[in-house]
Amino acid sequence: MMRAAIAATAILLTGCATDRVVLLDNEPGHPVGAIAVLDDERGETVLDTANTQARLGASGARVSALARPDPSFDALMATLPADVSRFDIPFPVGDADILSVQQSIIDQINSAVGERPPGVQIEVAGFTDSTGDEGSNNALSMERARAVAEALRAGGISIEDGDIIGRGEYDAQAALGDGVSDESYRRVTVIVR
Amino acid sequence: MSMKKLAAALAALATLLTMSPAWAEIGRVRNVVGDVQVVRGERTVAATSGFRLEQGDVVVTGRSGRAGILFLDNTRAAVGPGSRVSLDEFRYDRARQSGSFVTSVYRGSIGVVSGNIARSGRDNMRVRTPTSVLGVRGTRFVVEVG
Numbered sequence: 001m002m003r004a005a006i007a008a009t010a011i012l013l014t015g016c017a018t019d020r021v022v023l024l025d026n027e028p029g030h031p032v033g034a035i036a037v038l039d040d041e042r043g044e045t046v047l048d049t050a051n052t053q054a055r056l057g058a059s060g061a062r063v064s065a066l067a068r069p070d071p072s073f074d075a076l077m078a079t080l081p082a083d084v085s086r087f088d089i090p091f092p093v094g095d096a097d098i099l100s101v102q103q104s105i106i107d108q109i110n111s112a113v114g115e116r117p118p119g120v121q122i123e124v125a126g127f128t129d130s131t132g133d134e135g136s137n138n139a140l141s142m143e144r145a146r147a148v149a150e151a152l153r154a155g156g157i158s159i160e161d162g163d164i165i166g167r168g169e170y171d172a173q174a175a176l177g178d179g180v181s182d183e184s185y186r187r188v189t190v191i192v193r
Numbered sequence: 194m195s196m197k198k199l200a201a202a203l204a205a206l207a208t209l210l211t212m213s214p215a216w217a218e219i220g221r222v223r224n225v226v227g228d229v230q231v232v233r234g235e236r237t238v239a240a241t242s243g244f245r246l247e248q249g250d251v252v253v254t255g256r257s258g259r260a261g262i263l264f265l266d267n268t269r270a271a272v273g274p275g276s277r278v279s280l281d282e283f284r285y286d287r288a289r290q291s292g293s294f295v296t297s298v299y300r301g302s303i304g305v306v307s308g309n310i311a312r313s314g315r316d317n318m319r320v321r322t323p324t325s326v327l328g329v330r331g332t333r334f335v336v337e338v339g
Binding site for chain 2 (some may be wrong): 025026030034038061075076116117121125138168191
């Protein structure tokens, strides 16, 4: 009885021997990335090659290569929702006035919404390049997002107020540094998810 | 307090203010196959497409249930049959697209394509299992428990 209890406790503590994490290939054109099994005592174990796995347990991670991905992964990954759809709308320097949101963009967004199951979320995010200061860029990016959201709403697309976002110059700063004029960041990105 | 420290404190405060509050939406259930339920505190509700998830929700699938979830940071997740997955922490600054994301897989399986939070800093996205903690550094992976 005592022995059984000790064995049961040991199983609880070590976890099930079948627990594992498997790093898969990324979608075409994107790097594989990595997964780390974090362990303060033994140090981390990093998987950075596609189709490698780490068996997980209290006694540490055991890494091995898979000859091929398990067929059950296909069924699981087939349940993933479709990736978000993105639509970029460019803006002139320092300006939040759109000349017009083209009907073709509205049509494309509507068609992306129609391809998805009910309960679609539409995010409208404004960006600026990294010229000018952070505060005014935050304000300008929000004005741009509001301008596009209003045009889309007028075109019959439903957008919640909380999904209208000003992302300022943060993306441009991270990619190009401060004070760089770059038209690719003077935009609003509409995300359908 | 030096100007530098004051600026740092103000920046931290601004980040806190723009972080989503605990009760706010963190993502939506998008695909549902079979029996999929969400446990929120004392309540359990059947999830349908468009169901809005919050931090602390636990997604539970039946023996042939499966669920696809899209999070606000564009992370995509698939929860396999017979699973119990807790969305422990999801803090996301939607302006800076950075934050932290912690999920626990108690049983079953989850497949993930990581998004902006994982990209925003080393191990900002973590997945816990009964024995281990995983730091997600991108991008597509599967975790199985039990």
